[in-house]
Amino acid sequence: MKKLIKIGIPISIIFLLTACGNSENKKKEVPPENKTSVVIPKESIVKINDDILNAIYSHYVHLTAALAKDNVAEAKLAANAIEAGALEIRSSSNLAADAAAIVSAPDIDKQRAAYSDLSNELVSLLKKTGMADAELYVEYCPMAFGNKGAVWISSTKEVRNPYFGEKMLKCGEVKEIIK
Template sequence: MKHFLKTAAAPVLAIVLLAACGNAEEKKAQTAADSTASAATHDHAAMQSETAAASVQLKDDKLNAVYQHYVHLTQALIKGDAKEARLAGNAIETGAAAVAGGEAIKASAAKITATSDIEEQRAAYSTLSNEFISLVKKAGVNNGELYVDFCPMALNDKGGYWISNNKAIQNPYFGDKMMTCGEVKETIQ
């Protein structure tokens, strides 16, 4: 009888194991599909942001040029792409040199360019954003709208601001970890 149970149990056990492996493969396939969908959503949002950036026109042409790179930097931080953030930081650093009152922006951008640590880049981005928001408010907007967004949890609960051209929150301080954490605090028209 024991021999019969062992013999009968073996095929059942094999079927259960195969089914479990099949479920694991299905879960891997679903995880890959979810990851691809998430990446597509981020890419679509980045394209929308870049298109909206092109439709926004600041009154100060030199600051407007920096703004285009600021959008690039924000998108890089949202994606957690330190290399792209460094490229955008370098462009901001160069452009800010031509902007009246752009010294603090230039200094913050230099910090972003100098490191490949995404968290250090995000900390420097906060300072850069505060200065950039101030300059944008002084200069004004010829065309479009900008939103001053705030995340209270950024920078170890100190909070962080940034400018966006979209009402939907995409958090550059946390990226995928907490993409929608934050709120619109002000609209610049």
């Protein structure tokens, strides 16, 4: 529980500060890649058998939504939170390194490549840990990365493709269910 608090408080502060922002009505020029605001979907309640993975998954939802909206800055913010939480995982997980690769990626294509590695690692961890409540869907896009295909995790069956974003938002299918 102390680890959850140790991770949760800094992550919550980051999100609180970014959500509150500046209350002044100043107009700033936003780079084209960041003009689309990211709405984090209200997903069904998911309870994973590990508190740290629960926290990581909530930021993973934010990351997936950012990539689906082609938003580089929001993806970096979410990946930074994932990296902080992943450092607390005891297993030999590459989750922190995969999240760090997203944070340092210069463009959305490189972010998506690192996101694929992160998603594969998270799927593996979730299968080992299991679900306490609800279920997660492993969704698959067969066209990602030159038709090699790639997976991501969602708590709904609705496809919101993070690999092609707005270009092909609904491309993909449910590949398996994690219970």
